[in-house]
Amino acid sequence: MPGERIEADVCVVGAGLAGLTAARRLTQGGKAVAVLEARDRVGGRVWTRASTAGMPIDMGATFVGPDHDHLRALAKEMGVDLFATHTAGDTVLKTGSRVSRYRGDVPRINPLALLSAGQAIYRLEAMAKKVPVDAPWDAPKAAAWDGRTVSSWINPTNIPTKRARQLIETTVRALFCCDASEVSLLDLLHLMRSAGGLTPLMTVEGGYQQDQFVGGAQSIPKAMAAELGSSVILNAPVHAISQRDGSVEVSGPTATVTARHVIVTAPPSLASRIHFDPPLPADHALLLHQLPAGTEIKLVAIYDEPFWRSDGLSGASLDMDSPFEVTLDTCPPSGEAGVMACYAAGPKARRLAAMSVDERRSVVVDLLRARFGPAGAKPVEVVEQNWWEEEWSRGCSMAHFGPGVLTQYGRLLREPVGRIHWAGTETAGVSHGAMDGAVRSGERVATEVLRAATA
Amino acid sequence: MPGERIEADVCVVGAGLAGLTAARRLTQGGKAVAVLEARDRVGGRVWTRASTAGMPIDMGATFVGPDHDHLRALAKEMGVDLFATHTAGDTVLKTGSRVSRYRGDVPRINPLALLSAGQAIYRLEAMAKKVPVDAPWDAPKAAAWDGRTVSSWINPTNIPTKRARQLIETTVRALFCCDASEVSLLDLLHLMRSAGGLTPLMTVEGGYQQDQFVGGAQSIPKAMAAELGSSVILNAPVHAISQRDGSVEVSGPTATVTARHVIVTAPPSLASRIHFDPPLPADHALLLHQLPAGTEIKLVAIYDEPFWRSDGLSGASLDMDSPFEVTLDTCPPSGEAGVMACYAAGPKARRLAAMSVDERRSVVVDLLRARFGPAGAKPVEVVEQNWWEEEWSRGCSMAHFGPGVLTQYGRLLREPVGRIHWAGTETAGVSHGAMDGAVRSGERVATEVLRAATA
Numbered sequence: 005m006p007g008e009r010i011e012a013d014v015c016v017v018g019a020g021l022a023g024l025t026a027a028r029r030l031t032q033g034g035k036a037v038a039v040l041e042a043r044d045r046v047g048g049r050v051w052t053r054a055s056t057a058g059m060p061i062d063m064g065a066t067f068v069g070p071d072h073d074h075l076r077a078l079a080k081e082m083g084v085d086l087f088a089t090h091t092a093g094d095t096v097l098k099t100g101s102r103v104s105r106y107r108g109d110v111p112r113i114n115p116l117a118l119l120s121a122g123q124a125i126y127r128l129e130a131m132a133k134k135v136p137v138d139a140p141w142d143a144p145k146a147a148a149w150d151g152r153t154v155s156s157w158i159n160p161t162n163i164p165t166k167r168a169r170q171l172i173e174t175t176v177r178a179l180f181c182c183d184a185s186e187v188s189l190l191d192l193l194h195l196m197r198s199a200g201g202l203t204p205l206m207t208v209e210g211g212y213q214q215d216q217f218v219g220g221a222q223s224i225p226k227a228m229a230a231e232l233g234s235s236v237i238l239n240a241p242v243h244a245i246s247q248r249d250g251s252v253e254v255s256g257p258t259a260t261v262t263a264r265h266v267i268v269t270a271p272p273s274l275a276s277r278i279h280f281d282p283p284l285p286a287d288h289a290l291l292l293h294q295l296p297a298g299t300e301i302k303l304v305a306i307y308d309e310p311f312w313r314s315d316g317l318s319g320a321s322l323d324m325d326s327p328f329e330v331t332l333d334t335c336p337p338s339g340e341a342g343v344m345a346c347y348a349a350g351p352k353a354r355r356l357a358a359m360s361v362d363e364r365r366s367v368v369v370d371l372l373r374a375r376f377g378p379a380g381a382k383p384v385e386v387v388e389q390n391w392w393e394e395e396w397s398r399g400c401s402m403a404h405f406g407p408g409v410l411t412q413y414g415r416l417l418r419e420p421v422g423r424i425h426w427a428g429t430e431t432a433g434v435s436h437g438a439m440d441g442a443v444r445s446g447e448r449v450a451t452e453v454l455r456a457a458t459a
Numbered sequence: 460m461p462g463e464r465i466e467a468d469v470c471v472v473g474a475g476l477a478g479l480t481a482a483r484r485l486t487q488g489g490k491a492v493a494v495l496e497a498r499d500r501v502g503g504r505v506w507t508r509a510s511t512a513g514m515p516i517d518m519g520a521t522f523v524g525p526d527h528d529h530l531r532a533l534a535k536e537m538g539v540d541l542f543a544t545h546t547a548g549d550t551v552l553k554t555g556s557r558v559s560r561y562r563g564d565v566p567r568i569n570p571l572a573l574l575s576a577g578q579a580i581y582r583l584e585a586m587a588k589k590v591p592v593d594a595p596w597d598a599p600k601a602a603a604w605d606g607r608t609v610s611s612w613i614n615p616t617n618i619p620t621k622r623a624r625q626l627i628e629t630t631v632r633a634l635f636c637c638d639a640s641e642v643s644l645l646d647l648l649h650l651m652r653s654a655g656g657l658t659p660l661m662t663v664e665g666g667y668q669q670d671q672f673v674g675g676a677q678s679i680p681k682a683m684a685a686e687l688g689s690s691v692i693l694n695a696p697v698h699a700i701s702q703r704d705g706s707v708e709v710s711g712p713t714a715t716v717t718a719r720h721v722i723v724t725a726p727p728s729l730a731s732r733i734h735f736d737p738p739l740p741a742d743h744a745l746l747l748h749q750l751p752a753g754t755e756i757k758l759v760a761i762y763d764e765p766f767w768r769s770d771g772l773s774g775a776s777l778d779m780d781s782p783f784e785v786t787l788d789t790c791p792p793s794g795e796a797g798v799m800a801c802y803a804a805g806p807k808a809r810r811l812a813a814m815s816v817d818e819r820r821s822v823v824v825d826l827l828r829a830r831f832g833p834a835g836a837k838p839v840e841v842v843e844q845n846w847w848e849e850e851w852s853r854g855c856s857m858a859h860f861g862p863g864v865l866t867q868y869g870r871l872l873r874e875p876v877g878r879i880h881w882a883g884t885e886t887a888g889v890s891h892g893a894m895d896g897a898v899r900s901g902e903r904v905a906t907e908v909l910r911a912a913t914a
Contacts, residue, residue, distance in 0.1 A: 058872060135691075151640035153862045156607040185606035243698070243734065264514045273748045277732045286754075286848040292852070294861075296748050351867060354742060371517065373602060382477035393741040398748070406749075406861035408640035431554045 008237070015254045015261040015452055017242050018269035020048025021439055022212065025078065025446025026229040026267050026412045027235065027454075033454050038261045039232065042241035042270075042396045045222075046229040048273075049397055050439065052220025056385055059341055060220035061304050063389035065439050066226075066334060066345070066403065068221075069204060069212040070275040074439035074447065075224075082227035085218040087176040087337035091208050093316050096375045097304065098323035099167075103375060107390060108172050111322055117167035124163045124172055125202055130244040138433035140194035141411045149410040155184035170199040179205060180404045181298025181391075190406040197437035202424045208320070208332075212438065218337060237353065240268075241396070246281040252423045259264065265453050269427045270447070271297055272403050279315035280424075288421055291413035295405060295430065297399020299392040301353045303368050306381035307342030310335050312376045319344060321375045328371060344372065344383075357390055364388065402437035404432045408425075418448070420456070424448050462713040463692070467493040469908055470709045470716040471502075472697050473724035475503025476894055477882040479683040480533065480901025481722050481908075482690065487564055488866075488909050493716045494687065495709060497696035497725075499849045500526045504726075504852055505894065507675025510761050511840055514796055515675035516870060518757055518844035519857065520894045521800070526665040527895035529902065530679075537682035538675040542792035546663050547773050551830045553778035554622075558830060566777055572622035579618045580657055586650035590607060593888035595649035597868045603716040605866040608649050610639035614673050633658060633861045634892075636753025636804040636846075645862040655889035663775070663787075667893065672793060676894065696851070697725075700879065701736040703757035707878045720908050724882045724901070726752055727858050729851065734799045735879075743876055746868035749861065750885065751853020754847040756808045758783065758823050762797030765790050773798060776830045782807045782824060799827065801836075812845055819843065855894035858885045873903070875911070 014030050019041035027037045045051070047063045068075055068086065077282065094105035097112055099128045106112035132141045135143040143149065143303055149356060154176050176184040177197060204211045204212050210358070229236045240259040245252060245266055254261045268275050272295035283289065312319050319333025328346040335343045346368055348356050356364055365386050372380030391400030417431045427449040432441030469485050473476045482492045500506070503568035504519045523530055523541065534541065549560035552567055561567035590598040598604065618624045631639040632649060651657050659666045660846050672678055684691045695714040700707060700721055709716045723730050727750035738744065763790060767774050774788025784800040789800045801823055804813050811819055820841050827835030846855030860869070873886045882904035887896030 021847070147640075151608060151638075152611040155609045181577070183863050183867065185602075185608075185866075276748070277734070279732070286812075286845075286853070289753055289853060290754070290847065291878040293731070293751050296745055299745070354867075357741075368591055394747065395738040397742060398741070406641070406863075407610070408638050408861075411640075412809075414640065441674070446665065 007256070008036045009261060010259060010261045011120070012036045012263045013261040013265070013457070015040065015252065015266045016269065017254065017266065018048060018428070019046040019225065019229060019236050020269060020368045020428070021050060021225055021269065021442035022149065022446040023269040024225050024232065024430065025443050026093055026269070026427055027232055027451045028228055029313065029450030030342040030453060031232065031235070031448060033450070035454070035457070037232070037235050038263065039236045039368055040240040040242050040259060040261060041236060041238050044238050045223045046236060047225040049391070049400060050221045050225055052222035053387065055306050055383050057155055057341070059305070059306070059336060059343070061343065061387060062216070062220050062334065063304070064389070064391065065221055065303055066216055067213040068215045068217070070210060071204070072435060075440040076445045079217060082224050082225065083326055084223045086215040088215055089208050090310070090313070090335060091318055093313060094320035095318055098321065098326070100325065103318070108119055110347070111316065113128045113171070114165065114167055117165040120163050120165040120168035121171045121308055124168065127162070128193065128196065129201050132193040132241065133199040135193045136191070137197050140190055140197070141414045143190065143193070146190060146411050149193060150188050150190040152189050153185050154187045154189050157189050158184060164195065170324050170342050174329050175206060176328055178347065181300040181353070182404055183350045184334065186404060186406060187412060188405050188407040190410050191333055194410070195389055195436055198432070198434055198441070204391070208360035213332065216334065242278055244279040244281065244285065246424050248425065264457060265423045265425060265447050267425045267427055267453060270428055271397065271399065271428060273297060273398050284421060286411060288416050288419070291409070291416050294413065295394065295403035297397070297403045298401065299350060300352045300388050300400040301348045301356050301388060301390040303333070303346045303348070303364065303386065305344045305346065305368060305372060306387070307344070307379070307383055308386040310339060310340070311341035313381040315377065317376060323371065326371050327356050327367060331375065357393070420452070425453055462711070462715060465493045465714060465716045467718045468720070469719040470495065470721045471708065471724065471734065472709065472721065473503060473883070474501040474684060475692050475724060475883070476680055476897035477884065477901040479680050479687065479723065480898050481724070481882055481905045482687055483683055484905030485908060488905070489724070489823065490688050490912070492687070493718065495695040495697050495711065495714060495716060496691060497590055498628045501691060502680040503676045504846070504855060505676045505680055505706070507640055508842065513795070514761070514791060516759050516761070516798065516842060517671070517675050518759070518790065518842070519693065520676055520693065521670040521671055523670045523894065525653065525665060526659070527859070527890060527893065529898045530895040532662065533898050534643055534672060534679055537679050539678045539682065541670040542661050543670055544668050545765070545768070545788040545790060546773055548773035550773055551776035551804070553781070553830055554775065555713065555780065557752055567676060568626070569620065571621055572620040572626070573690045574756070575618050575620040575623035575744050576626045582617070583648065583651065584656050587648040587656065587767070590645070590652040590660065592652050595645055595652070596866045600868050605643050605645040605862055606646060607644050608640050608862055609642045612644050613639060615763060625779050629784050630657070630661060632805045632807070635905070636808070636855055637753040637859055637882050638805045639731050641859060641860040641861060643865060645865050647873065649865070650891055653887070653889055653896070654844055657797060668787065671789065671898060682883040689793045697733055698860035699734040699736065703756070710913065712888045719912060720878045720880060722880045722882055722904050722908065724725050726772070726852065726854070726883060727885055728752060728853050739876060742868060743871050743874070746864070746871045749868065750858035752847065752858045753856065754805060754808045755855040756803045756811050756843060756845050758801045758803070758819065759789070759841040760799045760801065761822060761840040761842070762799070762834070762838055765794065765797035766834040770832065772831060778826065778830065781826050782811050782822060786830065792877060812848070816843070832870050862864070875907070
């Protein structure tokens with residue numbers, strides 16, 4: 005391979021939160037580290053872009069919950085401040101052509117539907133409690149739960165009313181960015197377990213969306229990369245990893261690193277495309293090949309001001325019949341402008357992707373007017389991000405497990421293959437799929453490699 | 460890239476039945492073709508090795524059914540003769556420690572279980588008839604059938620007796636080489652539809668296992684390769700495919716082909732590892748990333764003679780509690796030796812793979828003695844093949860579709876991406892997953908490319 009030749013103790017593939025966290029820990033532990041990043045930026049699925057006016061806009065992972073203590077500690081260390089997501093005001097619920105407002109997290113829909121959804125969630129929560137957070141394959145009913153899809157569980161016996169079934173389907177789509185048919189029931193239960201339940205996953209105050217980072221979430225990986233300096237090499241995709249006696253060679257068109265260990269933090273579907281020599285053990289290759297990520301379009305409408313707040317609205321909205329089912333207020337703490345994030349996931353996102361930019365803009369402008377009034381129709385700027393068209397992400401927000409995969413192959417997620425170690429939020433137990441999970445996985449793998457290096 | 464530089468009209472990736480069929484048709488159509496094959500042999504998942512005594516032993520695809528007319532025509536053209544799989548005699552059924560014998564295809568198990576399995580198969584057949592063979596995603600109930608796993612359908616409501624549920628599970632494991640939890644119900648129904656029902660898939664006389672090829676199935680790809688001569692380049696893995704205005708470049712460490720079109724016939728999980736430039740459309744990349752193949756070990760025991768025949772046994776046996784659930788007589792037509800093929804699939808194959816060669820041999824010798832008597836314990840040779848450990852197959856006998864994949868991404872299976880065309884048995888409607896499907900896909904893609912070349 006042509007390109008730069010580098011020697012290091014440890015090579016890290018991917019400069020997302022997991023990779024940079026690991027690189028910092030290893031550097032602090034006295035190791036020479038080289039981080040190879042395919043993109044021209046750090047952060048991976050965490051990306052903050054600037055609006056035309058220079059305002060930071062999070063296009064990927066955005067929020068942090070109260071229990072995300074590893075991520076919170078890291079932010080503090082990096083000097084990145086938090087601010088609370090705006091919640092004051094009513095949430096908008098649109099059903100058919102009817103727009104209603106409600107307070108708190110429980111939408112004002114048909115009480116029977118609510119009861120039905122509530123009972124289903126109660127049952128799911130009880131099941132999730134029985135899933136070991138670091139070993140979901142060891143759950144007492146793992147085989148049965150992994151033998152079916154979430155969509156087959158969302159049936160009229162378990163959830164009698166149609167609206168309630170829709171509500172659970174929307175929830176699953178929002179969490180996994182794919183259809184409930186694609187997700188193993190055990191994967192959903194594990195995600196719930198890793199977050200302490202479904203409620204924390206879906207709520208702002210006290211939940212996963214409670215806080216945001218001043219300057220955007222990418223401030224954290226940027227600060228880490230600044231600290232690591234020239235150890236982080238951008239525009240350096242990895243095509244091959246060879247293991248020889250006592251060393252690994254990690255190579256791509258622009259750089260080749262020789263090291264004692266390599267840490268692969270790329271999402272599984274990207275890791276599966278690396279040419280390993282010797283080839284990965286067959287089961288490990290099959291695992292990586294069976295972890296697709298979801299499809300999501302995040303579209304952000306920017307206004308001169310958060311006009312909805314003066315109408316007594318929080319900015320949160322739900323319309324299960326719309327392509328963008330959910331919106332959230334993601335204004336900067338200054339309140340200098342109105343920033344509304346609109347989310348489309350799974351099949352709905354793919355239908356939107358088939359449209360032109362102008363068509364999508366018109367879809368979103370129409371729905372923002374319908375939910376928040378005439379001012380919604382006049383954003384000063386609209387920016388959007390399609391995460392599965394990104395060659396170096398291929399999906400968002402995390403890989404999901406189809407039926408049968410967790411129980412048969414899940415044990416290999418964190419299992420080193422010789423001098424190859426694995427990290428990334430997909431390998432996390434607690435905070436699985438979240439930024440906090442990525443940080444935890446980076447810490448875990450750094451300890452693992454430091455231990456292996458002294459063994 | 461280093462290595463040989465070749466110019467051609469069409470580059471074919473993979474010298475299996477699909478690739479070689481396409482290459483022949485294109486050559487006959489006046490095109491200059493270069494076939495790049497990663498292995499040091501042609502045939503892909505069709506591989507005939509020689510026993511110590513020089514007898515041809517099929518380690519992969521072996522059988523041909525009466526309706527496999529494209530494969531039969533090709534064999535005739537290539538001068539490869541067929542012979543009938545041996546069927547005379549009783550089939551052995553082992554349940555627990557009890558060994559019984561029966562005639563025909565219906566095992567002698569608890570009549571209630573049989574009735575229950577029969578009813579389930581009847582219902583599945585009725586559903587399968589509603590699946591369009593070339594567009595399973597258009598089935599009237601496609602969404603519902605694709606929203607659940609086969610294992611969730613195999614429940615006490617649909618199949619009341621446990622033995623019958625086991626029988627259907629074993630059948631699915633034999634067909635897909637994976638657990639019923641990994642397969643979408645729609646995928647099973649499509650496979651059944653593509654074969655004309657479940658019965659043809661599972662039976663010898665009148666079914667998929669009716670005939671074999673004299674000299675082994677690999678005789679056909681070998682004859683095609685001989686005809687194609689130096690157009691077939693072995694030891695030439697493909698790492699990258701670039702499309703530029705009017706041409707494609709197909710490159711790997713040993714050869715680079717510049718052509719007008721490229722046909723990718725590698726199994727989807729291998730195709731997904733190629734670096735495409737520009738990257739594949741996101742949905743297409745997601746499709747390829749979601750088609751893992753199953754895990755199978757085929758172990759062949761060779762004896763001086765087919766001793767079971769003189770005991771009035773056909774060689775076919777079934778033991779649902781054994782790692783090798785099924786055996787079949789695959790003796791050469793001469794009857795010069797006894798050749799018994801033993802199949803282990805899915806999780807059972809992976810458990811066997813964790814054993815040593817000697818342990819596996821001892822497992823198989825014990826079960827052959829138990830099913831066929833003391834002579835079963837004394838093979839003169841045992842050969843085995845683990846298909847998912849093969850870097851250039853990564854599974855057998857075909858890719859399966861997890862829930863949600865066929866309906867959301869299936870339409871892209873045969874959809875060209877610019878100058879990239881797709882073939883392989885996974886892209887076939889009729890005879891999907893069989894050798895006949897591979898041949899049909901090669902013919903279809905050759906027509907497609909010839910048409911595109913004159914457009």
